[in-house]
Structure formats: structure tokens, C-alpha cells
Amino acid sequence: MRHAAERGAHVRLAGVTRRFGDFDAVRDVDLDIAAGEFVTLLGPSGSGKTTTLNMVAGFIQPTAGDIEVDGRTIQALPPHKRDMGMVFQSYALFPHMTAEENVAFPLRERRRSAGDIAESVRRAFELVKLDGFEKRYPDQLSGGQQQRVALARAIVFEPRVLLMDEPLGALDRKLREWLQSEIKRLHRELGLTVIFVTHDQGEALALSDRVAVFNRGRIEQIGTPQELWTTPRTPFVAAFLGDSNLIRGVVADDGGLSSSSRTFRIAGQPGLAAGAAATLLVRPEFVQLARTRQQHTDPGANHLVGHVIDVTFLGSSYRLTVACSEIGTFLAAQTAASFEGIAEGDEVGIWWRAEHGVLLAGVDESVHHVGNRN
Amino acid sequence: MKNAWFSTNAAGIVAGLAMLVAGTAASAQQRTLVYMNSGGVLLEAERAAFIEPFEKATGIKVVTVSPVDMAKIQTMVRVGQTNVDVVQWNPEQVVVNCGKSLENIRADIDVSVFQPQYVVSECGVPAATFIHTFFYKKSAFPQNPPKSWADFFDTTKFPGKRAVWNSGLGTNYEQALLADGVSPKDLYPLDFDKALAKWSSIRGDLQFWSTPAQLVQLMQEGSVPLVSGWGPAATQAIIKGAEYQAFTGSPIYLFNQYMVPKGAPNKAEAIEFIKFATSAESQTRLVSSYPEGPTRIGVEPKEFANPILEANYVGKGLDSPGAATINPSWRLEHQDEMAKKWTDWATR
């Protein structure tokens, strides 16, 4: 196998558009993926992420735009000549072949010698930690095992790009988390470029170097998981990644946000003109709760009062839903360690520091006002 | 016998059901009779000639069945469930089955009124005569039409397909032997090998038909220049507009018989029917409207329903030198051989 450094390829999408009839499935997508980078295409179903992946794989031809690998366009290449490994949502293992035959398939298609094939297949099985299952048929393997066979099949011929289409969607949570770490390990070891499609924001945040958030056929934002979480550019991105409280309003003269009844303080948010429509994002993780109705007098904080209508224990943390008369339901999170034993029905005070509020341009009617749970 | 009681009643029930199913107004008490013949154009002609007159005269309803299935009759007789009263079929069957599956009806019907050569068994009553010959398409040979059985087998002088009845029990052996120069008087015993060798000589030009309906259909289409077989059906086709001409020089005469299966549920009606069908009036009506000849002495049609019928009338050519008549007693003894040798040859 080649050295990790030289394995991955540089993939570039420029102005890629795909139209089905008069519906734009993908519109003007630009994406520059560095060699060896792990990029996730994240978005709700129908947002164009899978169509984009299929265009990279060559299963769908773009209506406009160009796709390049290492600076050379691959538009004219049929799928079987693109040399990209692909893992499908449903694994797409050939049911009439054993696991071993499945993994050997791409090598046979490339007319490798028998000895070469045997050696590569053995190593691939080792790599996905599935040695001993070579002779089984897919229907004799568990979902996770099938997934690993699919993975082995996609990497055995040493492609420079690995495409994965919701590969973990059908698995239960524990298995999914374990496989996520396995995929991460493989990416590290092999150093190939990975384009990963998912609608699961947790998965995207856990795996990726960078995430491209798709919405209605376009990329809303590209960035590292941390960037996307802390400084989303649009209400959609804010709502799609992690839990969020989104308060709609207009930009106040002092740079805060005035909602129906009041103005929220925001620290140091430049760029938006007073009077423009905007949305204030407050992550539940930054929201503090106090048992008493006693108001904190911290001048840098925003205060609300309400009563708790739901307390959900999530293991490492608690999620509390608070009904505020002023803006509706509001989400707050408390770590298990800091949980104060607040119960349903309790009257509470809510506050967050001004620097923890993020002001987003515009209002997105498609996302919930406040209290977005993911 | 309990069985007989059962079958009589069963027949009554069946008849009743049939009435119900057919939706006719007739009551179950109406006298009926089942008549089996080869159907098609023959049945049409007989219906007018004597079936309908018989129904009118006697009030007995005649139910017709076709085609003739002697095996079924034999089987039904064997288990005591005969449901056919009268059959018209070839003399070989009468002779071979007389006393076994057929009733002896000599005592019931006076056969002295028939030409003696047609009276072959105590179980049979002569029905009608007819010929087997060949027919050619007039437009295919406008100048010099075929004039003998030898011409029928001459594919160089008369090119084109020949359609032949696919049956060893017809007259295919006789046709081939006549073509080979055997005299009509010396046909029997049939020389199978010679006959089949003759057929083999034109095998590539042969096409087969199995039912008279197919023969008529073939001739109406006019795609085959020469056909051989059943004169009545072929003549009917000509009357319906097929542009063919019969070869009349050397016809092969055959005749049919009426018979009554053993245990026929309506034997009395059956006898009545046969007498009616073979009366001078009935035979005259039949032969003047259908290409068959009488078996009764002295029947002579005065006018014909159609000039083609008159031209092809088979009632008087029996004495012509080229005419041949089948030998039923020889044929019945060799029935199996005739059928098997033909099948072997035809399916080869």
C-alpha cells in the first residue's frame, strides 16, 4: 500500500448543478476537498447531499459545473473508471457471493493476479477486523459485519477517494458509535480522501474534518464542526446542528435584538444594520437556571422567567424545557454534576451571558422559533 | 338391475339439468334422442333433410353431438352409462363392434329396401354413400388440368402443395395405389409398402388436414392447388365459392351406417329416427341438397338445390370403370395396421 500522505486525492466541485425537470436538486455547489481530508455532506433528506455524492461517483451527470480530481476533470469518466470506493447506505453486498468474493470483486474486475487478490483481501479483512468471516454469505452476517464487509470492499482496491452514503443509518446506536471510531481509524491509517453523507448531525460532528451543511440543494455553510456549532451563519445551520434556542426579531439600535416585548443584549456583534430582521441563537448549554425568581443583576446577562414543563434525563446531562410567558418554550441543559434537582412545575429564572448569544442575519420560517431539539 | 335403474334416472336428471341450463321451455317429460355424427356441413344438411322434419312429425327432440367418438361410446357402454342413441359412422365400426357395444337392430328395421352391397352387419343400417377424390384449383392449371390419380402424384407436371387427410383410416392407401396403376378391382388386400412409397415420393409437397372444417377452410383460402379427401366437404366448399374442380374419373366410394349403441336410453326413439332418416323421402331430400348418394333402392333426386350438386352427383357413377369401392370387411380386419403404418410414416 502507498504511504498515507500520497493516498488521498484532491477533489474539487465547481458550480455543480443538477436539475431534474424544473427542480434543482443541487444548485451551484462549490466544494474544495484537500487530499486526505474527511468531509461530511450534512443535511435533511432531499437537501441534495446524496445527489452531490452520486455526481462525484459518476452515477449522475451534473447539468452544469465541473468535478475535478487532482486538477483533472472526471466528467467524461464512467463510474467504473473513476477509481473511487463507495459504501452504500444499504451496504449493497452481492447476496450471491461470500464476504470474501464480495471483497475480491473489485480486484477481479481489475484483473489482478490470484495471489495478489488473496493477499489484498486478507489484509482488507484484517483492516476491518473481520478475519474469520470470509466464507459467510451476507445473509449470514449481522448488520455491523455487513457494513465492515462493504467497507473492506470499498477500500481493498486502494482507491484515493472513499465515498460513503449514510453507511451507518441502519445500525443501532452502540454499533454506530463503535463503527464511527473504526471509520476514523481507517481514515487515519489509510489517509484517503473521504466524502461522507449523513443526515445525523452528531455523526457529522464526531467524524469530520469539515462539514458542508446542505439545504434545498445548496451549501449553507462549510466549516469545522466547532465553527458550525459555535458560529453558524444562518438560522438553518444553527437549528440543524445541536439543540438551539432561536429568537426572532430585529436588530436594535444598541446592536441587541428586539423581540416582541424586549431587547436582548448581545456582546460585540458587528455587521448588522439596526432594524434588519435577525435571529438570536442561544445554545441550551449556555443557559443557566436558578430555582428562585430572584433576578440576577449581572449587567452582561439576559434574564427570563418561566416554569419548568419537562425534565429529561439524558445520562450525562439533563434537558429542561421551560415555558416563558415572554417568548415561548426555552431549552436549557445542565450537566448531571451541576443539576440542582429542579422538577416539573418549578418556577425558575433563566439567564445567559451576552457573549453567549449569537446574532444571525435573517429569519428562517422553516426552523422552529425557540426550543429546537435534535 | 340397480345400475340400469341408476343410469336411467341419472340420464333423466342430466336431461333435466340440460333443459334447465339451456333455458328452454321444454319440460323434462319431452322425448329426446341423442344423435352423434361427424358434424359440420353434413349435420347442417341432415338437419334440413330429416332431423327437423322428424322433430316436427314425432315431437321428439334430437340432440346432436359431434364429432364421432367411438372410444367414448365403447367406454360408456362398458360401464353401463350409454348416453348416445344413434350414431352415423363407417361400416368398419359397425362390423367390429356388432354385439359388443352395438345393438343388433336387424329385427327392428327391414333392410331389404337397401342396395345389398351396403348391408354389412346386423347392427347397421345403410345411411348414405359418398366419394373420396381429389380437387384442383382451376386457376392453377387453366390449360391442362390433372386427369388421373397419377397426375395428383406428379409434382413436375402439376407443381404445388397437396393437402391430404391425415388418417390411415381414410383412403390414402387406395389413392396411392390407384395412382400407381393398380386396378380399382384389385385394391385389396392393400399393399401398404407400395402405397407409402408412393406417398414418400411427394412427401415434401404434402400438407395435412385433420377435420373436414380444415379442408373447407383450406379450399376457401385457395392457397393449396391440390387437395384430396372427403368429397362432400370439398363440394360444400365449392358451393360456398372455393374455385376448385373435382376430379371425377376415379372416385373411391364409401358409405356410412346408422347404429345404436348398447343400452341406448332411447332405443325406441332411435329406431324410429333411423327409419325416418332412411326413408325414400328423407334420402331424396338429403342427396338433392348435399353431395352424397342414396343407399336405398330406387331413390332418384329430380331436382338439385344447386347446379354444382347436380354436376357432382355421386348417386350414379358407381358403375363407371374408374370407380373404386372400399372393402369394409378387409379394412376392419386391418384397421390397426392401417392406422399404425400411416402414423409411423406421417410422424417420421
Place this chain on the structure above:
Amino acid sequence: MADGSSKQGSSRPAWLLFALPAGLLLAGAMIIPLLLTFWTSVAEPKAGLGNYAEFFASATYLRILWRTIWTAALVTLVCLLLGYPYAYLMTLVGRRTRMLLTVAVLVPFWTSAIVRIFGWMVLLQPSGLINRALALVGLGPFELLGNLTGTLIGMVQVMLPLMILPLYSTMGRIDRRLMVAACSLGATPSGAFRKVYLPLSRPGILAGSVIVFVSSLGFYLVPQMLGSPQQQLLSQLIFDQVSSLLNFGLGAAMAVILLAATLLVLAATSSLTRGSSHTGTISLSSSNGHPTLTGRRPLGLGIIALFVAAILVAPAIILVPLSFTAEASFVFPPKAWSVRWYEHFFTDGEWIGSLLASLKIALMSAIIATILGSLAALGIVRSRSRFTTPMLMVMLIPRVVPHVVLAVAVFAFFLVLGLVGKVSGFVIAHTALAIPLVVITMTAGLQMLDERLELAAASLGANRFRQILGVTAPLMLPSILTAAVFAFVTSFDEVIISLFLQSPFLRTLPVKMFSSIQDQIDPTIAAASTLIFLVATVTITVSLFATGGRHAARG
């Protein structure tokens, strides 16, 4: 009664009692007669193996046996070559086109065999439409009737649906993304087809081929009416032996030989299918609208499909104009038009009588077969005992045994019982013929039914009887209706056994049509065919659109 709460997977033989009535009927109507046929073959005319010796000593008979096998193989091959692309196309096209293609398959499937054969006779005759069309482009005329060509065309048309349906049902379950996957792994599109799609469609190929081959072995009507003596097949020989040569012993021996050949083929292929247990497709989650590799539809595929659809539908369609001819012949196209043949059909006592007889017999057979067959299917599915497979095989006997063999056997037995020429005789025989179809349909339906629903009903206080009546039966209603329609059509279409069972007073419509074709030039048969064809087309179209609509509503 079996304990409804017993664990999944355990054997519950008491359920088999449900299969008893159907089993008894099949035993009486089919199995005993077949055993008696076997007996006849060694007892008549003399005890011993004389009949078999005669058969195997005769070059003619052996030639016919060999020709029967060879013809069946040829028909199977042609059906596969034509049916495969057709079924494949069915999986590629949209809902509307697929419905049309399905109708093309099913309409002739449900149109009486007699009607179709008669249609071919009209189409293939020397001056028929096909030869005229060929003449337009300067070809022909070809001899299409009365030879192997005619037999092949007719048999292929009759058999194509039996090939296409299993192929389509297998292909429908193949996840097309596997082809996409193969391409992503470096296979060319044709390579992906050859290495992935073809092997995965193997169960369908096998099932279709076996059904077609076995059915072709027993063909009587088509070779009889479209073929020639040079192409005589074993079933015709049997028919002749019994019907015109009165040779019951030899005929029975030939029937046994035909049956043995059929069973041999089935045994051989069943071991073949068992050997490929891993060809079954594993279920894959739905693609939730992912645009998988868009199925390309090469022009060639469309042309083949059109050709196949034409073969399937043409012989039924041609009879429509023919039925309005004013002439007393089948010359096509008619020179003048009239409705006289319809008038004749509805005023002639024999025609209308045979229609009523057919309707009555088919209705009674359908009702009895549906009840007995459904109970049997329930028993077979639920018992899970080791008798299940043998039971199922018993149920399938009438499908496997060539109809000529059945006809000869049933005729001999029913004669003794006094059932020949009786409505009851027809109903018993036709019910026995229809039970396998009901059992197959209902077994498939029941296996998809969640048995826990019945347990839920039980937990809500319903007793066993009310569980079946209140929960199972309504859920199974679509299957029950399908089964009943199958049973009705089976009886309404049946010719060969009816030919033997008919009496002067009781003749079904197909028998009347058969003798009418043999007997006289009379386009009334075209009118009758058109009526049957219209009824079948309307029924199937309505039912298809009805179920199609329901699927759409479900999403």
C-alpha cells in the same frame, strides 16, 4: 384445536386438519384416478409390462417422446430469450408503462387457450395477416400453420406469461443499487449485469424455465390445432390411443411415461434450486428516493418488448374484427360487416347453453376451491410440521401432471362413479385443478400475514374461530379474491378434461368452441371469443387499477 399460544417454530400438526377436505378431494379426483391409470397400464389388455415393452420397442414412439422433450426445451429457450428482456424492462419503466406491460402479459394469460389458438389459426393461415404483412415487404408467403413453426409460435405465446411472471417477481426484488455498486467497484455496465444481475435473477430463470418446460411436455391443444403430424407430441399420441384407437392399456402406459418424464424434470431441478440457497436477495432498506443509477432503457429492449407484447395480445385482438364479418368464413380481413354471429351466439341454444353451463360450473368450482384451498393453505402455513412439504406437494399434483394424463385418468374413474356428463363431475374435476392455484396464492398471502395480529385478537378475547373470521379473513381478502378469480378462470378455461367429461346435454363453452373449430366454418366462435376476451380484459384492468390505486394511496 392447536394451541394458539405455542412458541414460534414448533410443529403444530393439528393445523393440518384444515388441509384435510382439500386433500380428500384431490385424492378422490386426481390421485386415485392416476393410480388406476398406472394399474391399467400394466393390466390391460394383458397383465404385465407388455405396454411399456411395446412403447420402448417402437422407433416411432421413442421418436415422439424425444421430440416432445426437444420441443419443450425449444419452447423454454425461446420463452426465456423473449421473456427475460421483457421482464427486465418491466422493472425499469414507470408505473403507468409497467401497468400496460403487465396487462399485456395477463390478458392473454386469462384469455381462454382455445381463443388464443383460434386467433393464431386466423393470423397464421397462408392468406392470414402475417403473411400479408410479409408480402408487403416482399417476403413469403411462409407456411406458418401445420408445422413446427405454428406449434412453436402457439406454445411460446401460451407459455410466455408463465416465464415472465416468475422472472419479473424475482427481478423486482433485486436491488438495482447492486448494479450501481458493481460499477463503483470497477465493473463495466455489461459486466455488472453479467456478474451481479444475471446470477441474482437465476431463481426466476429456474422457476420460469421449469414451469414452462413441464407445461410444454404435456401440451395437447396447441400442437393438435396448429401443428402437423410430423410434429406429433406425446400427449397427442395418448389422446389418439385412448380416443380413436381404443387402446386403453397402451394409452395409460404412455400417460405414465409422460408423467414420469415430468416428475424426473421436476426432481432434477428441485435439487438444482436447493443447491443455490444463497441466491435469494437479502432485503434492503428502501432507497428513500435516492436517485440511484437511472435505469437506461436501450432501444433494443423496447423493440423486443413490443414484439413480445404483440405476440401476447395479437391472437386475441385479431378475433374482434373477425367476429363482425358478414361472411361464413375466417378470411381476413372480412369483405363485409355484420353482427350476425353475435345474433347467432345469443339465439343458438347450444352456444348460450354452453355459456351458461360454463358460468355455473366455474362459479361453483371457484367457490368450493377457494374455501377448501384457503383452509388447506392455513393448515399448511400454520402447522409447520414435517408433513408440510409433502402436503404442499400433494396439493400441487394437478398443476404438475399433464392435462391429457389427468383427463384420461379422471375420465376412466368418473365413468365408474357415474360422474361423466354431470355438473358435479365437472365441478369436482375443476375444483381439484383450481385448488393448487388457491393454495399457492393463499400460502404466499398467509406467510406475509403477521400471525401476531391473531394473537393480539386472542389477547383481546376472541376465540380461535373469531380470530380467523374477524382478523385473518379480512386481512386476507385481497388474496382470497385473487385466488377465487384464478379458480374461476381455471374452470372457465379448461378444455381437455371437459372434452372427456362432456355429454350431449352438458358441454362447456371451451368444449363447444373446440368442436366448433374442428367442425365447421362458423365465425360464431370469433364472436364468443371476443365476448370472453372483453370480459377478461375488463376484469383484469379494473382489478389492476383498483389495487394499483390502493398501493399509491399507501405511499
